[in-house]
Amino acid sequence: MGDDGERVSFQTCPEQYRHWRLRVDGEVATLAMDVAEDGGLRAGYELKLNSYDLGVDIELHDAVQRLRFEHPAVRTVVLTSAKDKVFCAGANIKMLASSPHSWKVNFCKFTNETRNGIEDASEHGGQAYLAALNGPASGGGYELALACDYLMLVDDRSSMVSLPELPLLGVLPGTGGLTRVTDKRHVRKDLADYFSTKSEGVGGARAAAWKLVDEVVPRSKWDEAVAARAAELAAGSARPADATGVKLTPLCKERTDDAISYRYVRAELDHDRRAAAITVRGPDREPPAGPEGIDADFWPLAMTRELDDLILDLRTNETGLGIWTLRTQGDLALVLAYDKLLLEYRENWLVKEVLLYAKRTLKRLDVTSRSLIALIEPGSCFAGLLLELALAADRSFQLDGVFTGTGHVAGPAAITVTGLNTGLLPMGNGLSRLATRFFGDKKALDLVIGQVGTALTARAAAGLGLVTFTPDALDWDEEVRIAIEERASFSPDALTGMEANYRFAGPETMETKIFGRLTAWQNWIFNRPNAVGPDGALRKYGTGQRADFDRNRV
Amino acid sequence: MPTAADYADKIPNNVGLQEDLRLQRALESWQPNFLNWWDSMGPALPARDVYLRTAVNVGREGWAQFGHVAMRDYRWGIFLAERDPGRVIGFGEHKGEPAWTKVPGEYRSELRRLLVVQGDTEPASVEQQRNLGATAPSLYDLRNLFQVNVEEGRHLWAMVYLLHAYFGREGREEADDLLRRNSGSAESPRILGAFNEETPDWLSFFMFTYFTDRDGKYQLGTLKESAFDPLSRTCEFMLKEEAHHMMVGTTGVDRIVERTAALMVEHDTDDAGPYGAIPLFVIQKYLNFHYSVSLDLFGGETSTNVANYYTAGLKGRWMEDRRADDHKLTDDGIWVDALVDGELAQTEVPALTGLNSDLRREYIADCQGGVSRWNKILAQAGLPQRLKLPHVAFNRKVGAFAGIEATPDGALLPAGEWERRQGEWLPTDVDKTHVRSLMRPVRERGKIAAWIAPPRHGINGRPFDFEYVHLA
Known part of the structure; x- marks a missing residue:
């Protein structure tokens, strides 16, 4: 965007991460989200509850890349949270509400590409991703989990997965949630419909029954179960055990x-x-x-x-x-x-x-x-x-x-x-x-x-x-x-x-649906007064006031 | 392939053709097609040579060099008026910026379209007039016809030059198409309707050069204002030749009126028809026809295309620099002809969208000049009859009055009455047959047909009985 002068750089390395902790232990790596509240890329918002902005996602993208090139032995990546009470609250709402349209679109595009990259790692690169949801995963947080091969949700009566964008913000989940819920996880469309209008989400056994997650695990057995699943996923990989990785040295730019x-x-x-x-x-x-x-x-x-x-x-x-x-x-x-x-x-x-x-x-x-x-x-x-x-x-x-x-x-x-x-x-x-x-x-x-x-x-x-x-x-x-x-x-x-x-002539895939269907609808909604007008849901969120919608369907 | 030195000689030009390989290549492949077109669609009457004016440069001396030349060997040149390096754009949203020496990519399509529509009319009139040589009333008139023809051919060259020099591959394809469309062709007609009608007789020819070529003058005048400098300079030079074509029309009608008036006086009659002339009422009908169809060439009263052209700086107004306004017109209005509650009236529209009406008004005022001139001839002959321009609503097929019928005085007519009475105002088959019956060629030097008076002056100081054309 460069609107406010400062250019965004996409180059980083684990030593510079502010929001993630990367730990490699043999064939399992753990990528733990630990977003610094005061670490936003732009001024004007705090990244509470592991909510993210572009800066957080740039680090995620870097980590995913490095795991592939620098760590040939890693066969499973456990994606989890380093915070106690939350996995990830999704994209930061204040950031979204205060960003120009082009920024929102570009942000969603990059985050989508990063999530597609995660799926590419597991599908083609032999690195499975395990989402260990040790707290609520809402909106973009759940969408991040959806990019993983296997979803585990802690069963503590309060941790839910949710897509609250529609009921709370009057917009759509922007990083493939609507597509992956049905096309990847095969959640029935009526359940998906209900789930996506229920702001508090779904947890426990019901989340598993509806295929929103693969497994719910009580807190007491959590670490053990995660470790066991990680090892099982690793077993299926063809990555070499004894190879040396390639260090992604800084670019000369x-x-x-x-x-x-x-x-x-x-x-x-x-x-x-x-x-x-x-x-x-x-x-x-x-x-x-x-x-x-x-x-x-x-x-x-x-x-x-x-x-x-x-x-x-x-x-x-x-x-x-x-x-x-x-x-x-x-x-x-x-x-x-x-x-x-x-x-x-x-x-x-x-x-x-x-x-x-x-x-x-x-x-x-x-x-x-x-x-x-x-x-x-x-x-x-x-x-x-x-x-x-x-x-x-x-x-x-x-x-x-x-x-x-x-x-x-x-x-x-x-x-x-x-x-x-x-x-x-x-x-x-x-x-x-x-x-x-x-x-x-x-x-x-x-x-x-x-x-x-x-x-x-x-x-x-x-x-x-x-x-x-x-x-x-x-x-x-x-x-x-x-x-x-x-x-x-x-x-x-x-x-x-x-x-x-x-x-994009030819067949539809999850990717073309995300970049075509979902993105086009989302961008339309992002430009409508019902979302971004003075009384729109995105603008009213967090003010205690209700959005005032134009009730006509178009 | 001609050498560099050949280019200046064969194709007189002031566009640096000798150094421009791209242009040379384009013209080399186009020129044979042009000559084929001239042979098959140009003047049908074989002539060995014709006393023609050739432009060899844009200076006072160079633009009019006279001599007998075979038309096929006419040196169709490419001339742009001298460049003013400090020229700035005079109107539209780019007003005050330096004029463009290249086509901005943004306006490529629109400019190309303007050039193609203008360029399409040039060869069209040659095609429309190709059979007129057979019935020329004198060698002098035959020569004028051929002069108009070769200059229309040169105007085609001018437009083709612009297409070749500035529009790349697409420009070359358009230039080829200018020769593929033909007037009156069922398969690929000329773009504008009026240019698909044959010019059947010399009264039509003179009326066409007076009224329809005058439309061309006004179109060129608006393109002369263009921000695209090569187009502006091309049109400026073309206007000079266009003025001579209109002179052929003006004096041609002069001489017909003069002859008719003389016979009316001599035989003390309103109808000079039986005495071998064209009756005054037939002249009026031809005038009515050519004037009204020429008004249609200006398009509808309002046009968003033309508004866009103006704002973009592609096409200005007639005499743009003499207009005392902001030359942007975003806040101005203009009254244009309209049908209001079924009555002929006017309505106000934004000035930008009313630019067609602005140009048509300039044209109408100009047309009146010729009519006054012809009426002076009638007055001098002591006759009370007068010619006049019909009302703007008369016989219109384009614009606000396309759907209604009106008399030349502007009285609305029911459709049935128009059907019954239009022969009172437009040439009937009887009128046309009579005019055609007079069209017998006179090819002896110094002689002229009986339905037209000889000119006051010859060409370039030569006498009327000069051998202007050597027929084959």
Whole structure:
């Protein structure tokens, strides 16, 4: 947002956590929430009862990431509270009520991504998450638990799980609660309906009977039961017992008002034209011989971490830059060499984590509310992993031929489809970007897959439907300029809506429901007077006054 | 492929064509299509050469160079009025900012649309007039027809230049389409209705150049104000040529009125028809028709598109810099024609949405000038009859009065009565047949058809009996 001047940083490490305690004990790690009341990212609210804001979630995201890369031996993560009387009260209401709309939306998006990341860790990374609800879990607190594989609730007659957003605040649970209750936990819709209007929630045996939690346990047996379940969950994991993790060292990042640069990723911020020009550089050295040579400098990992941080930085701090252009630069052959390694060792736990991280980062791009325009120029290296950037873009331009004149020595721009593009990096809809692009047109998809490994220059790429426009050197600058200026002139809201629709052709999944259906409804509600008007529920909450609703249904 | 030196010679220009590879490439692929179009849709009468005015630069000397040239080899040039580097935008929300030398991406679609609609009319009139050469009343008139035709062709070039130079691939596609649409074609007609009617005879031609080309003048005048500087400069230069086309119309009608008046006096009659001229009442009917359909070209009384164009700075008002207001018009109102309780009346609307009415009013005042001039000829002949512009509600198919019928005096008519009486005011088949019967070609130098008087002056100081056209 950057409205009040201070930029949000997404980089942290366990030594700097203010809100979480991370303890690793063999194959079980415990991530205990212990939110510092005075530790809010912005002034004006206190993070009571383990309520959270973006700062709390940034630490959670960091912990989830590090557990995957730095702790290969960890097979179960116990998510619990370090406070006595509460697990988590959800997103801080005062923070929400006082935030501008764009902040709320971006906050919900990031928290959703973090919860999806937790599910990705358990589903694909071999790290199961156990929610040990040792106190009430309400709203976002229960939604956080819903992202875990197994939910245990202490049975003490006062600890409940609840989604009180609708009855108390006049909004929806914003981080997937409504979706996961039915689609993941298979709670019957009528019970879910009742549950979501009952502000105090449901606890004890009934919570288990309704499948809102998996197990309720009396206090006396709590620690023992949690430990037992954690061990059981760990038993199913394929993570290696003897591997060494990769320490996620701090990123080398330089940040000014006009540019953000890392080792492989750079963005020029043009505030006048409302555009960020992002360039991702290819590898600068040969890949290691095998997975044992992978460290934090391994290009796919280092580049992905930088891109991930850049996306988060721009999304949060540069809402005015509505257009992102995506370029790559480097040696296509080297990118292909890394691709080969990733493909060959994709079953290795670390290579798998790198690929899963790339997948999550590309998904971040997919749900980013910015217009994405890929610019494929001579000297670029859109192949395999990096080709995904062009496929994620709303439109792409590939130069037909070469640039002439001094300083232009590179041959014609070419793109290359590899085995990484055909299913290892799926989107939120469960399909590869290629399969989504050619949804319902298997013939076109097969033609593209038939070209795996071929360097495709502009006409070939356009013929296959892989790029949108192929101007030549005479037209390039003007076509690109006009496309960007035109895009920047349209309504940002309408663009966001259109892009979000076109990017996700094909089937619905929990993820697409959360980022599409839930988010769209929530954002509508967030803009309605019944929530945010002077007499709206969100504004009246905590004042002792009742909300005054416009009773008309629309 | 021509060399750089060829470009200046073959395509006279002041847009740096020699250095602009992008433009060269675009024009190279377009030019053969243009010549094909000219051969198949341009003037049908074969002529070896024609005494034409060619613009070779924008200076006082250069814009009018005369000589006999074969029309196909006419040097269709690309000229923009001289650039004023300090020019600022004169109206709309960008008022006071420097004029744009490039198309802002934000307005690309709208500007392209404006250019295409304007550009589409230029070749359309050539197509509408392609058969007129066969019935020209004199070599002098034939030459004027061809001059108008080649200059409309050049105006097409001017619009194509802008599309090629500033609108990339989409601009090139639009430029190609300008040659693919054809006047009167059932498959792909010209965009504006009035440009799909054939110009069947010379009275229609003169009326068209007086009334319909005058609409073009006013449209160009609004585009001349555009914040997009290359468009502004292009239109400024085109206006110069447009003025000559209208002169052809004005003096053409002059000469018809003069001849008719002379025969009316000589034979002491109201109807000069039997004496080989066009009766005055037929002239009035043609005037009624061309004036009313030209009024329709200005569009409805209110238009949000035009309001948007104005606010964006794409299209201004006629003589924008002489208007004493804020040039933004966000708080102003304007009275526009309307049907109120079934009566012809006016209603007030926001000034921005009423800009079509503003422009139409300027046009109407201008049209009156020609009518006064023709009436002076009648007066000098000692005749009491007068020509007049019909009421704005007469024979309208667009705008507030599209749904009603009115007499030329502005009296409302029931539909049935209009059906019965419209022949009193609009050319009937009998009138048209009579006019057409007079249209026999005269191709001997110094001779002229009997239904029109010779001009007072020739072209470029040449006498009337100069051999303006060498027929093939």
